[in-house]
Amino acid sequence: MKIGYFLSCEENGPADLLDQARAAEKAGFEGLWISDHYHPWNDEQGESPFVWAVIGALAEATALPVTTAVTCPTVRIHPAVIAQAAATAAAMLPGGFNLGVGSGEALNEQILGDDWPEADVRLEMLEEAIEVMRELWTGKVVSREGKHYRVRHARIYTLPERPPPILVSGFGPKSVDLAARVGDGYVTTSPDADSIERFRGGGGDGKLVQAGAKVCYGADEAEARRTAHRLWPNDGLPGELAQVLPTPEHFEQATELVSEEMIAETVPCGPDLEHHFESLQEYADAGVDELYVQQIGGGREFFDAYAREVLPRFS
Numbered sequence: 001m002k003i004g005y006f007l008s009c010e011e012n013g014p015a016d017l018l019d020q021a022r023a024a025e026k027a028g029f030e031g032l033w034i035s036d037h038y039h040p041w042n043d044e045q046g047e048s049p050f051v052w053a054v055i056g057a058l059a060e061a062t063a064l065p066v067t068t069a070v071t072c073p074t075v076r077i078h079p080a081v082i083a084q085a086a087a088t089a090a091a092m093l094p095g096g097f098n099l100g101v102g103s104g105e106a107l108n109e110q111i112l113g114d115d116w117p118e119a120d121v122r123l124e125m126l127e128e129a130i131e132v133m134r135e136l137w138t139g140k141v142v143s144r145e146g147k148h149y150r151v152r153h154a155r156i157y158t159l160p161e162r163p164p165p166i167l168v169s170g171f172g173p174k175s176v177d178l179a180a181r182v183g184d185g186y187v188t189t190s191p192d193a194d195s196i197e198r199f200r201g202g203g204g205d206g207k208l209v210q211a212g213a214k215v216c217y218g219a220d221e222a223e224a225r226r227t228a229h230r231l232w233p234n235d236g237l238p239g240e241l242a243q244v245l246p247t248p249e250h251f252e253q254a255t256e257l258v259s260e261e262m263i264a265e266t267v268p269c270g271p272d273l274e275h276h277f278e279s280l281q282e283y284a285d286a287g288v289d290e291l292y293v294q295q296i297g298g299g300r301e302f303f304d305a306y307a308r309e310v311l312p313r314f315s
Contacts, residue, residue, distance in 0.1 A: 001284040003314050004031035006069065006212050006294035007054075010040035011231060014049045016298070018061045023300060025062045027307035032058065033069040033100075033212055033292035038076060038108040041234040042252050052085045056092060065096035069212055069292065070169045070187055072104030074122065075114050079129035080151050083136040090160035097160075099133075100187050100210070101126065102169030106246040116244070123178055124148070130166055130182055137163040167210060173198065180204040187211070191282040200287070211288040213280060214267050216296040217305055221270025227297040228267045229260040236262040267296070273309045280310070 005024035007017045021032055036051040051068060058066055066089070073082040082099075090097040103122035110116055117125065125148045132149055135142050141155045168183035170176040176198050179186045185208035186199045196209055214232060218224040234242065234251050236258035245251055268276045283291045295302040 001288055001314055002030045002290045003280070003311055004033060004064070004290055004292040005029040006033040006214075006292040007035070008045075008294050009035045009047060009049055009051055009054065010037055010045040011047060011296070012298070013047050014054050014057065017049070017054055018057055020298070021058055021062045021064065023303045025064050027303040028311045029064070029293075029306075031065045031067065031290060031292070032062070033067050033210070033294075034058070036068050036071040038111055039248050041107065041232075042248050042255065044231055052089065055089045055097075059089070059092035063096075065098070066093055067098040067167065067187075067210060067292075068100045069210075070100035070102040070167075072109055072126075073101055073129040073133065074104060074125040074148075075109035075116075076104075076111060079132040079149060080136060080142075080154050082129075083133040084156050084158075086133070086164050087137060087156050087159050090162075090164040091158055094161060097164050098167050098185070098208075098210075099164045100167045100169060101130065102187070103175065103243070105243050107242075107248070107251070110246050116246070119172075119240070119243070120174070123174055126168075127178060127182055130168075133166070134163065165208070167208065170195065170199070177202050180207075183207065185210060188288075189213070191286040191288065193286040196287040208290065209288050210290045210292065211283050212292045212294065213283065214294045214296055215276055215279070215302075216267055216269045217271065217273075217276065217302040218269075218297070218299065219271050219301075221272070224269035224297075225260055225264045228269050229258075229263045231296055232267070233258040233263060235266065271305075273305060276306075277310055277313055280314070284314070 073079040086099045106116040165184035167185035168179035169187040170179040180199045180202035189212045216224040216228040233255035268279045
């Protein structure tokens with residue numbers, strides 16, 4: 001399993017993201033994930049730069065491949081616009097850009113006052129959006145009247161040599177099946193062997209499986225646990241809450257029910273790198289091809305420690 005680094009736009013401004021990307025490349029991480037949000041999950045995280053501007057800078061800052069984790073091309077931004085943005089990113093990162101997509105969260109997608117559809121409709125919209133983007137990546141003039149999207153005499157002129165692979169995020173059976181049917185790969189955030197097996201068996205055999213994980217490395221375990229809970233309590237929310245809560249304020253209210261112990265159960269915290277390794281190994285055992293690790297709270301010592309004691313064990 002390859003290990004990459006997960007750049008959190010919710011927790012870091014543009015300059016910090018570029019610094020982390022350079023540090024990740026120097027440490028030996030093999031790729032970059034970058035989140036695509038309009039809002040952070042809560043005010044404590046405190047950032048949310050426009051991902052496409054940051055990707056342009058990343059193309060100059062490092063030679064690492066980049067995947068969006070993940071972009072929602074359905075409500076806030078029309079898929080024809082995402083198609084142009086992704087084509088430009090792929091042209092700037094030849095052979096090194098993947099468009100990770102998902103059905104989105106109300107947190108980001110309701111900012112223009114649009115209704116937030118039911119889950120089945122969101123998946124239907126995502127499938128049509130993927131069709132729109134792939135058609136535009138042919139370089140032909142596109143006009144179409146779909147169920148959800150209209151495109152009128154649109155043509156993308158700046159194209160990469162090959163269209164970027166589309167990796168589809170999925171957490172339930174229907175979204176996993178969609179990823180297997182229409183995706184070039186699958187994206188998840190847990191070592192869920194059953195979902196990966198479903199993806200492989202449903203048409204995803206031989207396709208790339210990427211995943212993301214969070215850690216909080218630091219010399220003091222108690223302090224690391226407090227940091228992980230302060231910044232990412234939303235990781236402890238169950239079910240579909242992450243998709244339907246509409247504002248950072250709602251997430252802050254909901255996460256009052258999430259304890260520090262609940263976050264520490266899933267996020268390795270502190271200096272015990274054997275614990276970190278064992279947590280990451282669960283993803284390899286589940287069948288993940290590439291795992292992207294986010295260090296909560298920053299800190300250059302994380303890169304030094306992982307370069308020394310964790311990354312060599314996955315090479």
